[in-house]
Amino acid sequence: MSQPGGRAASAPLMGREIEPTIFELSSPGRSAYQLRTTGVEALDLTSVVPGEYVREEPVRLPEVSERDLVGHVTRLSHRQFSVDLGFYPLGSCTMKYNPKIADWVTGLEGLNSVHPGVPSELCQGWLELMVDLEERLCAVTGMAAATLQPAAGAAGELTGLLLMRAYHESRHDQRRRVLIPDSAHGTNPASVTLGGYEVTTIPSGPDGLVDVAALKAALGDDVAGIMLTNPNTAGLFEENIVEIAEAVHGVGGLLYYDGANLNAILGVVRPGDMGFDIVHMNLHKTFATPHGGGGPGAGPVAVAEHLAPFLPGPQPAREGDHFVWRSPEHSIGRVHGWHGNALVLARALAYIEVHGGDGLRRVAERAVLNARYLQARLADTLPAAYEGPCMHECVLTAKGLKDETGVRGLDVAKALLEHGFHAPTVYFPLIVEEALMFEPTETESRETIDALVDALRSIAEQSVRDPDGVRAAPRSTPVRRLDEARAARQLVATEDAAHR
Amino acid sequence: MSQPGGRAASAPLMGREIEPTIFELSSPGRSAYQLRTTGVEALDLTSVVPGEYVREEPVRLPEVSERDLVGHVTRLSHRQFSVDLGFYPLGSCTMKYNPKIADWVTGLEGLNSVHPGVPSELCQGWLELMVDLEERLCAVTGMAAATLQPAAGAAGELTGLLLMRAYHESRHDQRRRVLIPDSAHGTNPASVTLGGYEVTTIPSGPDGLVDVAALKAALGDDVAGIMLTNPNTAGLFEENIVEIAEAVHGVGGLLYYDGANLNAILGVVRPGDMGFDIVHMNLHKTFATPHGGGGPGAGPVAVAEHLAPFLPGPQPAREGDHFVWRSPEHSIGRVHGWHGNALVLARALAYIEVHGGDGLRRVAERAVLNARYLQARLADTLPAAYEGPCMHECVLTAKGLKDETGVRGLDVAKALLEHGFHAPTVYFPLIVEEALMFEPTETESRETIDALVDALRSIAEQSVRDPDGVRAAPRSTPVRRLDEARAARQLVATEDAAHR
Amino acid sequence: MADYLPHTDTDLREMLAFLGLESLDELFAHIPEALRLTHALATPEGLSEPDVAARFQDLAALNQARSSRTVCFAGAGAYDHTVPPVVTSLGSRSEFVTAYTPYQPEVAQGVLQAVFEYQSMVSRLFGLEVANASLYDGATGLVEALNMAHGSTGRSRMVISQGVHPHWRQVVKTFARGTGYEIVEVPLVNGVTDWSGVDLGEAAAVVVAYPNVLGAIEEVGAPMNLAHAHGALGVVCANPVALGVLRSPGDFGADVVVGEGQPFGTALSFGGPYLGLFACTMEQIRRLPGRIVGETLDLEGRRAFVTTLRAREQDIRREKATSNICSNQTLMAITASIQLSYLGPRGLYEVAARSAAGAHHLAARLSEIPGVSLVSDAPFLHEFALRLPVSAHRVVHEMAAEGLLAGVALDHLSEGESCGVRDPETVLLVAVTEKRTREEMDSYVDVMKKVVA
């Protein structure tokens, strides 16, 4: 099926049509590619590759002109919301503004053209950059050493759990369980399983904090450790963290800090000081390397002194005024094909260098101020799920609204799209009914937050007046609500499946 | 008035609200700027600048965070149609695809960071580039020498007219008039006036071509020259060009070629061979340096041998294996503050180098094929204004439609927006009633043209059925039709005027 | 063989068949045969994009005066100010880059609103009521200002200070060949214009630069008053960065202000594309050259923007238009408005003040070198003219070898136009921007010492 390539009808700027797929735009014989003139003679492939391995026909890729490709992708980009277009208060995701200087950094030929397999003498700049970043991350978390290899937060978690395991094993200490609060992010339990441990879920108290008594009850000498975020996923600071740390350490367990919420405490308090042994960071959250529509991120792991010998290797290391690769003595080995998501690391370092220590503290202050302000302003519209002062994000509940009007949290989120804002995170943490989790981040202005409050108020009012109207939102987006059940029932995950 | 900064409601992606101005987004005390740390001590300005010159308060510029600035401009970009979003068949404007390699070229530090006032030894690369481009442009037009200084087509026209004047004056030949066909672009007569000449308008015949008899009748020894485009603005090739050239040269006049339509004849026929003495080119049209929402362009002028001594200077010139600046003997002087729109020139050269001679001919062939095909396919919907075979663009007329349904050419153009296409040029050339001028360009596919044809047919059908519906279009664009009279009557051209 | 054409062989065959043609050549059958080319154009064969990229990298490497090899102290109308990545990335969004002039406002609000914001900022910067959507550059902006003065006064005598950039004056003279203006230049004395001996009778315009080409901060009020006393328009050529700390020309009574907008977000770019800033009083609005964007409403009452007062323009008024300009420098104007929003009031102030601080620091240190002195003792901001004991060209050349672009040699710049100083071959124009560090200046001083010793 051939389709026009030059029409913007699919773009929200004009019209309401769908954008054809690149395959639908394809026409046999059309092409865009241009390759260098090399002066190398063509090779008869069959003379060097056994016949059975030679592809009979080329891979069925799209055949488009450069012009049609540009039109297609540009129109797709106009069907995509982003931080650069507007407020994205998605809780737990820290969708702050991503400074453009970081894009510029990744454009440096001296960084982006370096092959990862070169000897250290040929990549001194990269090694220095990485060592600097490790040092900064240790300073921020209060830790002794770090690895930059993990490609995202979840990879950091699993790395941390393997470190935990290596540590216990080095002491010939067999342990079986890892404790996780019921408010934890799904990657935590999934990582625990992959780390070869069993999950013991710790309930949260009515105040949204870990139930310390329950936690203590769950402790035992088969507990390898605990995974916590602090502030936790309810946006609350675990005030009993010192008591918790003592209890876990008391049975020989380690404390793992899920750094997804680090933004709240930069320069205010450090995981190391709270008693954590292992910390991962989501550079794509706290350090504003953008999220790329789903990735790439980077999930460095920092550890206390006693865990440093187990870190993945090879590691960049300073040696006098030179930099070398070195593997920690009892390294668990590689967790990435090369050295981690290097250009993401470069972005994060640029961000940290611009801010410096006091700048990072300002980040945390403003992030918390914005969230606290938002929560307070919404108190009579969408009450907070918990009473305690929130940190950088607040979990509100639409339960009251639902009971009163039948309009659910998801409907509120969808209606918000209609008002020009991205939705909050819905139905997470799982322990809060009709949860709406807002994380305004520090880069949004007070006016923006006020406008969000106004929008939510008007949605709440409309919910009373015209609940069906709210449930039908959004209307003016490129597409409206989707039939998600159909997508799963009749899986069409490729162009070929679509035409089967 | 303070407004939220983080809302995408104004973006067509979501909602239908307007985007506040950057001033409305401004909040006193907010800022984005960061400057280098120089180690230079601050200076008490009043110690070096007399008090009366020192500004009392800073310029009232917007005060925004970097984040709000990015949001604002990105949202504005989502309210803007462009070639990269879709088909832009704007006649006379040659809105072809602009290859991204040219953007890359302008990003080269070795080109974009060079100060224009450096001695030639320090900018050999730039001089070579310019000389190369001059040579290519001469080859394309069949001319002997060129200047790259004019910043756009109109500047090229005026430069050409001043060359014409200098030429005649050098021969002590006083001339008063310049002939221009009635189909000419408005810049032609405006340039003639600024060149110190009077315009004599030559009518077009019913075939859309210059009325040769009328032209001959208008000739005399007070005629400095004639300005023509060929193909002309009706998209038709002036088949009598040799006769015209002989006639004009016969009275001692010169022929000026308005190169806005050069795309049609690349590698097919050259202005020099047709008898033209002076040619300007619109690099932002024919050579795909993009149009930038209105500019920058570049309007180099190439001339025959006898006009070369009058060209603007200084000019880049090859001298052995070096490049120098040199001023033509009888140069009319500078027509640009420096050397022309240099980075636009670099883009054009990249475009030409990719195509080569045969590639340029392919451009012309496909451009003409597309236009001819479009015109033929629309014959029964919107007939061509003239019978002859069109070149790279076709002028159609909605007169029949208007007579039948009351729907005007402008309405058709606006309705086209609703279908996802940019409008054609309307009501130009002035000599065609209800003119709709389509220039598909060579970079559009047949499918795209077919889709345009379908859209126009459906608009024509709707015009019969529901003329008011057509007249109310567009509906789904970021804004609908504007009150243009109000804009002129109550001029508000600045933020201050808006709040006066 | 590289190109960007979508036509497959099938497309070509079927489209030609639809037209009843046999070959592509037949598309041109109506063109007189004698004219039709029978051989390929005399241009090199097409290369692939990566080949062309390699060629351009080679060319770029040949420019010794690039920022990675020489630290820029050159100014004279083109300045090495900060262009932050955020401005570059916003200003190069493809929706702006690949749009045409906003003829269909329903789908061009992006460009239109950005230009409206630009006009607003230029108007405030220059202290005048209205600004247009941009002109080609500062030099051609001055030409348009003179055309406006001619239109306004009906006179043709243009009185111009020699403090105006020599290239601008050359451009003015070139275009005056067509309009027939008489150009009267007013000399500089000790670096500033001496208006005392000038006959302003029948003057259409009185033009002064602020600061002038030598960097001197000139009197602006006096020539404006002189202009008005003689029925002429007062025109100021302003350095727009300097206005971050200097009073707006409008405050001194200017009728028209033009400026080179390059310092606002546009790279040095070997001189273009730059940006002609242009503002004037409301009185002159009907004579304003180029496009103007105005505010209005759409039919549902939404605020919207549109090009307005179009009757001035060439496409409607043709030979009677106020100007022949059509394409302008919109993209640079959009970039300038982004850069000015980035800077804000304090940022623009800081850029000007820090540039001035650097210039005064450097000037003081250089003046200590035997044989080196300031050309004039007039006040200056971030640019100054230096008298050298040797040829300025030689100094530029030798300092470039040490990684410093020392400035612009005045005689190289002026190409025979007078800038009111004796022995221009020993005069060097030096500019300092907020980017220049103390270290760079120290090294400048050290190298200069060696070179002139």
Added chain:
Amino acid sequence: MADYLPHTDTDLREMLAFLGLESLDELFAHIPEALRLTHALATPEGLSEPDVAARFQDLAALNQARSSRTVCFAGAGAYDHTVPPVVTSLGSRSEFVTAYTPYQPEVAQGVLQAVFEYQSMVSRLFGLEVANASLYDGATGLVEALNMAHGSTGRSRMVISQGVHPHWRQVVKTFARGTGYEIVEVPLVNGVTDWSGVDLGEAAAVVVAYPNVLGAIEEVGAPMNLAHAHGALGVVCANPVALGVLRSPGDFGADVVVGEGQPFGTALSFGGPYLGLFACTMEQIRRLPGRIVGETLDLEGRRAFVTTLRAREQDIRREKATSNICSNQTLMAITASIQLSYLGPRGLYEVAARSAAGAHHLAARLSEIPGVSLVSDAPFLHEFALRLPVSAHRVVHEMAAEGLLAGVALDHLSEGESCGVRDPETVLLVAVTEKRTREEMDSYVDVMKKVVA
């Protein structure tokens, strides 16, 4: 003091007042005082953006192995293929870059459709029915493949050819510490896997590389058949560019194919962010790790895309999820789909064929040098292992000084993992892409001659 925060003093005052607070510090009053920092973080003071930019430029200049200084003949899993400006510019559009995972499909059709197109292309390239939305990189992709095999077979014995990249095997071993898999390595003989002596009893997966780390084109059908005969899944680690000319692993019966997607539009980037390509049979769909985008309709019947089969994922299934992956490499996946559309069938073929032509040309020329020979006589495509008479590390070092990145020294790469060759310290892995010119290769040969002489 630089930052990106919008809060003015007034904002701070009023927001705090609204909250009934006196100071920002009070926001943290509920945090135990003993924990609260009383001093600034031990990180350097903040710098302005231009200062940071200068620092990064300095760092970048320290990398001798950058493209402007050394021509890249290194491969071993990371390749210097063409990335045209059009792909970079589309792939870096800020709507994609600054979006989150597409949780709200109504406003995320851009990313969702782009990923759907990516999945479609990966599926066709690998010859398997379904592909996911990306994994971190090739190495962790292999880990996920093994987890899938474990889930599918209930077994934990992973049989892996030593032709698989040594880093990938290291990563597999690291993660096997958690999952407890037994890793059985199968040796290479004359550069290709020798499956003869392997006990495949209770194997969950049989893994082969195609081509392998030495560049050899290995038999794929045989190990797949072996796997199936023993109830294991057949897993192929494919070089995706090679598949431009080589048959898809799916054709040979592979159940899972993983690959490193870097060659599709992603710069070398010192090793990341790259792209884990992953495809499998429909049979394994419920065990597929990571996100999948599927097609559906919106409530007005428009085609639309959405992440689907979400019940597999960690946020819903938690400790029973098929994988812990959350953030993936979407942006690289989008870029890869753009690059593959740019190349099209013929372009991808050309890239592979030209790379192969270059590699064979270079290999032949190098083999003529005394003491230099190919490690294996197995067929290869665009990458080969060279036996040198001296240390490969020394050769890399010395050739770098002459502007050539000669390749990757095998022992540097393998860090103790066996790649089935003796004396790995004298083995150099050389890769040639379609970018390498004959001139560059000639100079490579000349320099190599000198270095090994």
